[in-house]
Amino acid sequence: MKFPRFFIGAIFLIVYVFAQSEHDVVDDNAYNNPGYPTYDTIPQGLSFSCQSRGPGYYADPETGCQVWHWCLPSGAKYSFLCPNGTLFNQRVRVCDWWFNVDCPDSPNIYNINDDLYKDADGNPI
Structure with missing residues (x-):
């Protein structure tokens, strides 16, 4: 037994x-x-340009959306880095938890910036 x-x-x-x-x-x-990028500085030599874009906030898929760019009406570009564990969510234009972001789809919704930089009558500035 x-x-x-x-x-x-x-x-x-x-x-x-x-x-x-x-x-x-x-x-x-x-x-x-971890399934998301972990940059500690903005990579050099990114191909993103504001020259052919309207003013607004743009996720950079080249960096897995951890970097985002602020394009001014003048065409000037300022780049920013989301903290590790977060990515730029193009839909709401903020750094968000990585699992909430569909980075490859970001360029398809860049036009969300069209509602920014308008005067009181809704005309682009």
Whole structure:
């Protein structure tokens, strides 16, 4: 009778150890590759330009949307870096948690900036 109890206990222990080691591998991978960019400075040589764009706020997909650009009516560009763990959400024009942002879709909604920089009558300035 002792053999079946020992056998069942050994199987339970093996399954438990295997499940724990599998869990540890997943956690290590999540830590080493978070799924979003982690810049600590704005990368040099980005291709984004304000010259052919209206004034507004623009996510930069080249940086995984961690960088965003402020284009002025004059065509001047200022670039900013969202804190690690956040990306520029083009839909609401703020840095947001990375899992709320669809970065590849950002250029498709750049026209959201069209409602900015208008006078009291709604005319572009």
